[in-house]
Amino acid sequence: MPITNRIAEFLPDAKSWRQHLHAHPELRFAEHQTAAFVAERLREFGCDTVRTGVGQTGVVAVIEGRAAGRTIAFRADMDALALTERTGLAHASIIPGRMHACGHDGHTTMLLTAARYLAETRAFAGRVVLLFQPAEEGGGGAKAMLGDGALEGVDEVYALHNWPGLAPGHFAVRPGPMMAAADGFAITVQGKGGHGARPHLAVDTTLAAAAIVVAMPSIPGRNTDPHQPVVVSVCAMQSDSTAYNVIPDQVILRGTTRFFDTALRPVLRDRITTLAQATAAAYGATATVDYFRGVDPVINDVAAAAHAAQAASRVAGDVRRDMAPDMAAEDFADILAARPGAYVWIGNGASADLHNPAYEFNDDIIPAGASFFAALAEMRLNP
Ligand SMILES: [Zn+2]
Ligand SMILES: [Zn+2]
Numbered sequence: 001m002p003i004t005n006r007i008a009e010f011l012p013d014a015k016s017w018r019q020h021l022h023a024h025p026e027l028r029f030a031e032h033q034t035a036a037f038v039a040e041r042l043r044e045f046g047c048d049t050v051r052t053g054v055g056q057t058g059v060v061a062v063i064e065g066r067a068a069g070r071t072i073a074f075r076a077d078m079d080a081l082a083l084t085e086r087t088g089l090a091h092a093s094i095i096p097g098r099m100h101a102c103g104h105d106g107h108t109t110m111l112l113t114a115a116r117y118l119a120e121t122r123a124f125a126g127r128v129v130l131l132f133q134p135a136e137e138g139g140g141g142a143k144a145m146l147g148d149g150a151l152e153g154v155d156e157v158y159a160l161h162n163w164p165g166l167a168p169g170h171f172a173v174r175p176g177p178m179m180a181a182a183d184g185f186a187i188t189v190q191g192k193g194g195h196g197a198r199p200h201l202a203v204d205t206t207l208a209a210a211a212i213v214v215a216m217p218s219i220p221g222r223n224t225d226p227h228q229p230v231v232v233s234v235c236a237m238q239s240d241s242t243a244y245n246v247i248p249d250q251v252i253l254r255g256t257t258r259f260f261d262t263a264l265r266p267v268l269r270d271r272i273t274t275l276a277q278a279t280a281a282a283y284g285a286t287a288t289v290d291y292f293r294g295v296d297p298v299i300n301d302v303a304a305a306a307h308a309a310q311a312a313s314r315v316a317g318d319v320r321r322d323m324a325p326d327m328a329a330e331d332f333a334d335i336l337a338a339r340p341g342a343y344v345w346i347g348n349g350a351s352a353d354l355h356n357p358a359y360e361f362n363d364d365i366i367p368a369g370a371s372f373f374a375a376l377a378e379m380r381l382n383p
Contacts (some may be wrong), residue, residue, distance in 0.1 A: 001303055003315065004374055005365045007117050014113045014366045017041070020363070021093035021105035025080030025098040028139030031057040034078045034108070038132050042113050045131070047121040048072075055144030059132040063118050065381060070125025073157040074373050075335060076111035077104045077136035086357035101160040102354050106361035108132060110160060110346075110369030117374050124381035126167060129154055131335075138294075142331040146338055156304055158376060159332050159339035160369050161267050162361060166347030169368035171312035172320035173344040175305040180229070180258040182329030183265065183291065187212060187276045191285040193249035202247045208283035209237060209251040215275050216255065231258040231327050232268065256333045258327040259296045284339035296333045297325075303341035308342040311376035315368055328354075346372070 017037075026034050038059050042050045045062040047066045054060045057078075059172055067218035078190075085092045085099040093099045115130050116135045133140030153158065166172055194202025220230035234255040239248035257268045269291040282289035300308075302322045323345070332343050338379055346369050 004117065004371045006121070007113060007370045007374065008367050010116055010370070011112050011367055012332045014109050014370070015363045017112060018105055018109040018366065021108060022100050023091045023094050024104070025100045025164040027098060028079045028135035028141065029056045030135055031078045031134045031237055035059050035134070037238045038078070038108060038112065042115055042130070042282070045116045047073050047115060047119050054093065054148045054150050055134060055141055057134040058141065058148070058150065059276065060150050061130040063115065063128040064123065065124040065126050066122055067125040069124070069128060069381055070155045071127040071153050072377055073129040073131055073151065073154040074111055074114065075131040075133055075157060075159040075332065076107040077133045077141070078108050079104055079135050079137050079139065079141065080135065081355060083355070083357055084138070089360065089362050099274060099357065100361070101356060101359045102137065103348065103359070103361040104136065106162055106363070106366065107160060108155065108368050111373060113366055113370035114373035117370065118377055120255060124378050126381040128377050128381070132274040136299055136331055140331065142334040146205060146334060151335070151338055154339055156306055156380065157335055157339045158304070159343050160346050160372065162341065162348040162365065163345035164348045164359070166320065166345060166349045168317070168347050168349035168362055169365045170316050170320065170347040171344055171372065172323045173300065173308045173312065173342055174321055174323065174325070175300050175302040177260045177297055177325040178300050178343050179325065179330045179333070180260055180327045181206050181262060181265070181333070182294040183257045183268070184294055185255055185257065185272055185292065186290045187253040188288045189250065189253065189280055190287070191284050194247045196245035196247055203284045205239065205248050205251040205285055209253055210283040211283060212253060212276050212279045213237065216272065216278050219268065219271045219275065223267060228261055228264065229259065229327065230264060230268070232272065256322070258329065260325065262296060265293070271330065284345050295329050295331050296337060298330050298333045298343045300342040301336070301337060304340050307380060308344050308376065309380055310343065311372055314375045315371045343370070
């Protein structure tokens with residue numbers, strides 16, 4: 001089964017939905033119009049139940065098969081990002097400072113397209129649950145949906161994310177680690193503000209903060225096993241002064257850690273704290289560190305990854321199983337901690353990268369993504 005013919009016929013409609021969603025991006029937990037659009041389509045398709053307001057702005061729909069059986073769930077995320085689009089496309093975001101730069105408009109559309117097919121054909125025994133999730137981008141939308149019982153009765157669960165650089169409509173999946181855990185930290189460096197011309201009368205917070213920035217990347221591979229992938233990045237440096245001749249009283253650094261082994265979480269927290277405090281002290285300043293727990297790694301169930309690969313190969317032939325896990329994070333981790341399942345990449349072709357203002361979801365991969373969900377449902381629910 002390559003692209004399902006019936007699904008290919010839905011492409012013009014699907015493109016128009018995707019481009020409509022793209023032009024009207026909504027941020028985490030504010031996906032009101034998006035959720036209403038999704039629920040309206042799902043009701044049109046004849047889904048058996050459509051529940052809105054799940055995990056604040058999420059939508060859950062159920063499609064019953066022709067007989068009783070197991071339950072499989074598919075998840076798509078719906079939220080956009082806070083950046084300004086620079087694609088110049090006719091369907092570009094109409095809202096400055098908001099953009100679907102991670103392709104969640106495409107994920108929503110691929111799952112809607114699969115829902116339309118599955119509601120029409122129902123060639124399976126059991127139940128398909130469709131999860132349209134809010135707030136994937138750092139909002140904890142998956143947890144919010146779990147808290148509202150979105151996975152009740154679900155036996156296994158899958159999600160797709162588009163992947164720039166992977167051939168369009170091709171798939172990649174691996175058993176075990178797929179995406180990293182992500183935590184955050186803030187380091188407040190306190191010194192003594194003063195005139196930039198007389199630094200010897202101040203305690204130079206900028207210099208101490210810069211030394212901390214330089215010290216942080218020494219943690220991976222020195223305090224952790226070099227065989228373990230770990231990232232420590234300082235991404236923001238902020239003071240209360242924008243003047244060119246003022247040494248600020250306080251500088252705040254913000255950053256992120258990435259890792260797969262959750263036993264490293266306290267190690268990273270402790271090393272960041274010690275290194276920041278000792279480095280600040282070396283410059284006569286002090287540092288206080290807040291370390292925030294983010295999401296755990298996305299770990300694919302071994303059997304579910306094999307099922308996903310089988311469905312993907314029915315749609316697109318060869319499936320990439322050799323790609324390294326990625327150090328980006330994804331809150332589908334919370335869903336995989338609750339149920340066995342797998343997270344799968346679908347190639348977006350040679351597009352700009354995710355979260356880039358020039359990024360564009362490739363509409364031509366919609367039939368492949370929708371066919372993947374349909375194939376997986378029909379395969380797993382027809383023993
Ligand atoms: Zn993203
Ligand atoms: Zn994303």
